[in-house]
Amino acid sequence: xxxxxxxxxxxxxxxxxxxxxxxxxxxxxxxxxxxxxxxxxxxxxxxxxxxxxxxxxxxxxxxxxxxxxxxxxxxxxxxxxxxxxxxxxxxxxxxxxxxxxxxxxxxxxxxxxxxxxxxxxxxxxxxxxxxxxxxxxxxxxxxxxxxxxxxxxxxxxxxxxxxxxxxxxxxxxxxxxxxxxxxxxxxxxxxxxxxxxxxxxxxxxxxxxxxxxxxxxxxxxxxxxxxxxxxxxxxxxxxxxxxxxxxxxxxxxxxxxxxxxxxxxxxxxxxxxxxxxxxxxxxxxxxxxxxxxxxxxxxxxxxxxxxxxxxxxxxxxxxxxxxxxxxxxxxxxxxxxxxxxxxxxxxxxxxxxxxxxxxxxxxxxxxxxxxxxxxxxxxxxxxxxxxxxxxxxxxxxxxxxxxxxxxxxxxxxxxxxxxxxxxxxxxxxxxxxxxxxxxxxxxxxxxxxxxxxxxxxxxxxxxxxxxxxxxxxxxxxxxxxxxxxxxxxxxxxxxxxxxxxxxxxxxxxxxxxxxxxxxxxxxxxxxxxxxxxxxxxxxxxxxxxxxxxxxxxxxxxxxxxxxxxxxxxxxxxxxxxxxxxxxxxxxxxxxxxxxxxxxxxxxxxxxxxxxxxxxxxxxxxxxxxxxxxxxxxxxxxxxxxxxxxxxxxxxxxxx
Ligand code: C2E
Ligand code: CA
Ligand code: CA
Numbered sequence: 001x002x003x004x005x006x007x008x009x010x011x012x013x014x015x016x017x018x019x020x021x022x023x024x025x026x027x028x029x030x031x032x033x034x035x036x037x038x039x040x041x042x043x044x045x046x047x048x049x050x051x052x053x054x055x056x057x058x059x060x061x062x063x064x065x066x067x068x069x070x071x072x073x074x075x076x077x078x079x080x081x082x083x084x085x086x087x088x089x090x091x092x093x094x095x096x097x098x099x100x101x102x103x104x105x106x107x108x109x110x111x112x113x114x115x116x117x118x119x120x121x122x123x124x125x126x127x128x129x130x131x132x133x134x135x136x137x138x139x140x141x142x143x144x145x146x147x148x149x150x151x152x153x154x155x156x157x158x159x160x161x162x163x164x165x166x167x168x169x170x171x172x173x174x175x176x177x178x179x180x181x182x183x184x185x186x187x188x189x190x191x192x193x194x195x196x197x198x199x200x201x202x203x204x205x206x207x208x209x210x211x212x213x214x215x216x217x218x219x220x221x222x223x224x225x226x227x228x229x230x231x232x233x234x235x236x237x238x239x240x241x242x243x244x245x246x247x248x249x250x251x252x253x254x255x256x257x258x259x260x261x262x263x264x265x266x267x268x269x270x271x272x273x274x275x276x277x278x279x280x281x282x283x284x285x286x287x288x289x290x291x292x293x294x295x296x297x298x299x300x301x302x303x304x305x306x307x308x309x310x311x312x313x314x315x316x317x318x319x320x321x322x323x324x325x326x327x328x329x330x331x332x333x334x335x336x337x338x339x340x341x342x343x344x345x346x347x348x349x350x351x352x353x354x355x356x357x358x359x360x361x362x363x364x365x366x367x368x369x370x371x372x373x374x375x376x377x378x379x380x381x382x383x384x385x386x387x388x389x390x391x392x393x394x395x396x397x398x399x400x401x402x403x404x405x406x407x408x409x410x411x412x413x414x415x416x417x418x419x420x421x422x423x424x425x426x427x428x429x430x431x432x433x434x435x436x437x438x439x440x441x442x443x444x445x446x447x448x449x450x451x452x453x454x455x456x457x458x459x460x461x462x463x464x465x466x467x468x469x470x471x472x473x474x475x476x477x478x479x480x481x482x483x484x485x486x487x488x489x490x491x492x493x494x495x496x497x498x499x500x501x502x503x504x505x506x507x508x509x510x511x512x513x514x515x516x517x518x519x520x521x522x523x524x525x526x527x528x529x530x531x532x533x534x535x536x537x538x539x540x541x542x543x544x545x546x547x548x549x550x551x552x553x554x555x556x557x558x559x560x561x562x563x564x565x566x567x568x569x570x571x572x573x574x575x576x577x578x579x580x581x582x583x584x585x586x587x588x589x590x591x592x593x594x595x596x597x598x599x600x601x602x603x604x605x606x607x608x609x610x611x612x613x614x615x616x617x618x619x620x621x622x623x624x625x626x627x628x629x630x631x632x633x634x635x636x637x638x639x640x641x642x643x644x645x646x647x648x649x650x651x652x653x654x655x
Pocket of ligand 1: 415430431432443444445448461464483484485486516546547570603604605606623624625626630
């Protein structure tokens, strides 16, 4: 009977081991860890056992029980020492080792306590002592089944080891009451096994469910922090990594933040399609990851922008990393047999000098990137304080510019463009001036770029054209007005409409309006530009190419667009490099102008020698301080009146 019981017990234990194997390692560990929780229950159990055995030995005067008492004490001390020596929370201790150590202690304690109870029966101890020790052992066995249900093999093993000696002793005695005790225990064991297994299943299932949902949550979080196209961290991932790093950062630690923007990436997308664009981004991401240190977080910050957040990176390392980034990105990328070349602009800011926290570090890197871009792209700029000052000044100007337009602080000055043959004024160029109540007179070079960046240029440009057209309508019919247009103003929707409404409001004939545009306008041949020029040309508006010779070298657009004038930049006339070479250039431009029937204006004439030189070179028109600075509208009207009285620009007629 005992044999069949052991067999069925064994079978059940095998099943239990099998079922616990199906639990994942983490869940299994949680279950085993439960053995080590609430050590107080173990201590109470041990104390009960030891104290009861001591009392039993004393009362019954069975000396061997003192040995049992000593054994229990040794086991209890060994278990406590072993448990203190290793922490179940430490990953270094394997789950199996934790379980084994517990198992040895638990099994030996259970067997000894069972054996002591059996001895009180076999050696005919006092009835009260038999009750005390048998109750002690069985209570321990039953209690332990509930306590250790997380490891059913241990729980049931303990129950078995506690019960077995008592059952043997009961059979040995063979009296009716002891046979009844034997049967009681025999029935108790399967009942307890079933209860333990039930508790185990409930425990296991709830731990597994909790683990599954924890894994799912972890997966979702990883997904939410990853960019799908490149596999890098996205904005959320970057923020998370930055916050984590900053929280662990000791004072004095250096961190570099690289903000990388691919140059003209929009063209790749527009010309080759988004799928190709995505593959280029993925390749760039791979290369950035390769050159970045292990501890760095590389993120895609949306569009074609990337960020490398690099802890423990000093200035020297950052400079090296920046040049590696450029080198890696510049290597041609092959997509579908096409060779693509990509470039990038990089802005770098360092903690702690360029920002005390993540936000200010990002701001500084962004500013540095902006400087890298406006300085001609494909380069790295490290943040420095002057960048912030520039920005603050720009913001101030932008804000005040909007107010200035409303407050009428802006005015238009006019500078004459003179016929070099007759000395008569043919055109006035309208040049905007800003008389700031505190800062004094501001030059257009200072605020026009701000107006362009902020979009104020559209409103401002339309206002200037309207003012210039109104002034010109008061002048004699043969005098025209020239207005400078910014490329951004021309590309804005409804740009031609703004010009036409200025003409209509002033009643000025379109042929008396001349629009000065620069070569930069043709850098990206946008249909909006072509449309603007064609529409206004058809109405009779004239066009002049300003600052000729300073920028874009292709002359193709001179043939394509109907310019009436070319204004040779003043650096060819009065700059420090004026000499034989610039004279030759002026001659070439003049020759081209006469072939294409365009007039050539020399800008920046400050001396009679310069005037004579450009006239000799073939320029027909001139402009510069030699004739007049830009003057307010009433002065312009006066200059014209004087001229009409037969005194062409005072005595400035060139003989
Ligand atoms: P720009 O179109 O080349 O205008 C000529 C600039 O040269 C003017 O400077 C003028 O005062 C200056 N200048 C004229 N003669 C001489 C000379 O003999 N010597 C020297 N050294 N300089 C001379 P300003 O008025 O400061 O304008 C600077 C630039 O600002 C202009 O260059 C133009 O690009 C832009 N700008 C001026 N007014 C407007 C405007 O109303 N709209 C737009 N979009 N841009 C404007
Ligand atoms: Ca101009
Ligand atoms: Ca010019």
